[in-house]
Amino acid sequence: MNKPVGLSIAGIDTGNGAGSETDVKTFESRGVHGVLAPTAITAQNTMGIFGIIPVDPLFLSKEIEIIFQDFEVKITKIGMVYNSHQFKVIEDKVSSNIVVDPVIHAKDGTQLINDLDDYKRIILKKATVLTPNAIEASFLSRMNISSLEDALHACKKIRDEFGIEYVIVKGGHISSDYSFDVLCNGKEVVKAGYPRLNVKDTHGTGSVFSTVIAAEIAKGKSVENAFFEARRVLQDAILHGLNIGKGIGPIDPLVSLEKKSFKFSVIEEMIKFGDFIEGLQRFWTLIPEVQSNFAHSIPPQYVDGINDIATYRGRISKSWNNKVKVGFPAVFGNPTHTARMLLSIINFKENANSLINLRFDENILKIFKDIGYETIEINREKEPQHGEGKTMQWIIQYIKENYGRVPQIIFDRGMKGKEAMIRFWTSDIEEMMDSLKLVCNNI
Known part of the structure; x- marks a missing residue:
């Protein structure tokens, strides 16, 4: 060179x-x-x-x-x-x-x-x-x-x-x-x-x-x-x-160079995660009607906005024969609900880098509790009227103001026009995969 x-x-x-x-x-x-x-x-x-x-x-x-x-x-x-x-x-x-x-x-x-x-x-x-x-x-x-x-x-x-x-x-x-x-x-x-x-x-x-x-x-x-x-x-x-x-x-x-390196690692991990859930038995039982997506960020201390968070371009879906299909490729800056919620959690200084939305079910919730995760319920009926794209920020702000910290399991029972949902975040993608495997093995 x-x-x-x-x-x-x-x-x-x-x-x-x-x-x-x-x-x-x-x-x-x-x-x-x-x-x-x-x-x-x-x-x-x-x-x-x-x-x-x-x-x-x-x-x-x-x-x-x-x-x-x-x-x-x-x-x-x-x-x-x-x-x-x-x-x-x-x-x-x-x-x-x-x-x-x-x-x-x-x-x-x-x-x-x-x-x-x-x-x-x-x-x-x-x-x-x-x-x-x-x-x-x-x-x-x-x-x-x-x-x-x-x-x-x-x-x-x-x-x-x-x-x-x-x-x-x-x-x-x-x-x-x-x-x-x-x-x-x-x-x-x-x-x-x-x-x-x-x-x-x-x-x-x-x-x-x-x-x-x-x-x-x-x-x-x-x-x-x-x-x-x-x-x-x-x-x-x-x-x-x-x-x-x-x-x-x-x-x-060096931060611009470092962030490019981190983003390359995130893409590699998104490929690994997508392959993992496509091969994970019974993961299809965790996918809600609106389908899932997975958000994964560079190290939280380097996150400046949605462009530092990757999601799949398409959603995570299931077919008629219960096969899981991940909507590759992974892209940065896609303002999905999962990306916006992960960004809100990071902005409130939680050490989070991975988040996925899952189907609400009492049995799924119980398994997460049995694993040892703290949970919190959000009443969506209390959500004020605000502009498009503000719901995830409101949820995390509401939790912080009323709870002081953000538990790793956040769930709601839905409301008219809104499907009930579990949202699960971790500080490490390996923890995310290990926990989802435990849930699928016990559901």
Whole structure:
């Protein structure tokens, strides 16, 4: 495999939240081989930076020279560059295709770039793409940025003043419930909107965002398309921050890749489960008149919505001779009752990843109780009038408010136009299969 190569010129973050080591991790997650030329070594963790040793400019020059001797570098991403001597090395050694993340200050306030006038004169003039946040853009444009209009003005001003082809001003530091990043390219202004996430772990947002842009450009995408992809990846990475360390923890740039891997495993398990129930004797006795479906999710802590939950495209049905037929294939994002109920259970912080609906029968219910499952009955007559698709959410919310937790067996005796039903959820697909086998053996 011939991967494109991306070079990171930045400091080393010993806590692996930002810096060159995170850039390399992000490059690799996007299908780009990451190489690095460290500009400094920091003593750093989630609580701050406690020391910086800059790399000698002559050695930095050698690092870059050796990289370019051996690799065909498609893109260079520049993060923390410490002083004018290092700026001069980059000016001499790196010529084109440069994404600059202007890391002026760390999250704890530590100044990471000295000789700021030289930085603007040398490094910014080299940039093909510049990705300041609102605070950095305020410094570079010498104007206060507190709104989208301010960000647009600053974006154009920075681009014109420094002659940078693409400037992206990130709106995460602008106080609002819904933020925008803006891209100026001299022809148009492109905006990417996103809801603000109220989370603690945000270390590395600038590094990851700019590195994803660099990676996508290295693979041949336009800057505009790279911008939208970076925004999507960053939103997931922030949403699933790593929750490690005692301070501001790192985001997870690998989460998109991890979720794809989890989804592949879910599809494999759905095939296994479908084959299992098609061969399970007497499973046909558990199928209700409206038929069954099975919902299975990626690990609950990674579930963001219905698109992270798989069900069968068709239902689980029985034929005239009591053969069970599973409606393969398994697909994500199919808003069945089972998928919506599983999502509601997960949203209420239960460790659930599998759910199936079954025919209501007192004998079936008794077997589940004998196995050891706690049950709860829902009176559907109490269900308020609400929009289509809200029933499953209402059931779980009603249980939580009145019971405090969600038992694994939820049943109702139906109502006019609604068939009585048992719904069974587990935290593990193997538990689901073992329990259904026990029910079928004892019915």
